[in-house]
Amino acid sequence: MNNIIPIRSGITLTPFSSGDQNNLIQYLNDPSIQANTANIPVPYTRKDADEWLQHTADLFHQHGAHYNLAIRHEQYGVIGGIGAFLRTGLQGHSDEIGYWLAAPFRGQGIMPEAVRAFCQWLFEVRPALVRIEARVYTFxxxxxxxxxKVGFHKEGLLRKATKKQEKLIDTYLWSLLRGEI
Ligand SMILES: CC(C)(COP(=O)(O)OP(=O)(O)OC[C@H]1O[C@@H](n2cnc3c(N)ncnc32)[C@H](O)[C@@H]1OP(=O)(O)O)[C@@H](O)C(=O)NCCC(=O)NCCS
Structure with missing residues (x-):
């Protein structure tokens, strides 16, 4: 499954591909992304970009579909990313999403549209999915x-739930149920 999900004129969700390294390096060298996500380092090097592209390729072979997608601008290339951590077994009804958008493109409502489209698609292709979670640091x-804006519900505060560089960060748990979108 080589999914392409339309977002708005000139912007789609697509798989990552070789050639995306320069944009990843340009846009992910951003302390505001590092501060608000779990695993994106700064400085973000070519090795990090290469490893990410390899990781997405490995996951594609494992799952038979791309569940980590680039937010791709027809003129500027990759400007962000959105992905799902797929759960299995007893937790197979509940995936978690994460996302980032490059600083020059923020404040234009792109990410709410991307999250909405991605969640709609995820519910379609994962029939057993009942719930999509997102964890957001309280700040x-x-x-x-x-x-x-997408319609997620804020379920609660997970106190000191995230360990990041030896700091424990209070984190909100948000969820969206099938049928709520
Ligand atoms: C969070 C993020 C994805 C928002 O994406 P976006 O497309 O800018 O979202 P929106 O345009 O809907 O703006 C959302 C809010 O951001 C704030 N905002 C607006 N312009 C902004 C700007 N230029 N820079 C930063 N934040 C801005 C506003 O509070 C806005 O809410 P409002 O529409 O009610 O005014 C983006 O800021 C980002 O990637 N941040 C760093 C990584 C991150 O936090 N990822 C999520 C981890 S849980």
């Missing part, structure tokens, strides 16, 4: 706004 108001 990340823009990301909480994105989820609110």
């Amino acid at each position: 990340n108001d823009p990301s909480s706004r994105v989820l609110e």
Whole structure:
């Protein structure tokens, strides 16, 4: 399954591909992305970009579909990313999503549209999925706004739930149930 999901004029969700390294390096060298996500380092090097592209290729072979997608601008190339951590077994009804958008493109409502389209697609292709979760650090108001605009429910505060560089970060748990979108 080589999915391409339309977002708005000139912007689609597509698989990552070789050739995306330069944009990843340009846009992910951003402390605001590092501060608000779990695993994106700064400095973000060519090795990090190569490893990410290899990781997405490995996951494609494992799952038979791309569940980590680039937010791709027809003129500028990759400007962001959105992906699902697929759960299995007893947790197979509940995936978790994560996302980032390059700084020059923020504040235009791109991410709410991307999250909405991605969640609709995820519910379609994963019939057993009942619930999509997102975890947002309590200081990340823009990301909480994105989820609110899409229709996610804020379920609660997970106290000191995230360990990051030896700091324990309070984290909100948001969820969207099938039928709520
Ligand atoms: C969170 C993020 C994805 C938002 O994407 P976006 O497409 O800018 O979302 P929106 O345009 O809907 O803006 C959401 C909110 O961000 C804030 N915002 C607006 N312009 C902004 C700007 N230029 N820069 C930062 N935040 C801005 C506003 O509070 C806005 O809410 P409002 O529409 O009610 O005013 C983006 O800021 C980002 O990638 N941040 C760093 C990585 C991150 O936090 N990822 C999520 C981890 S849970």
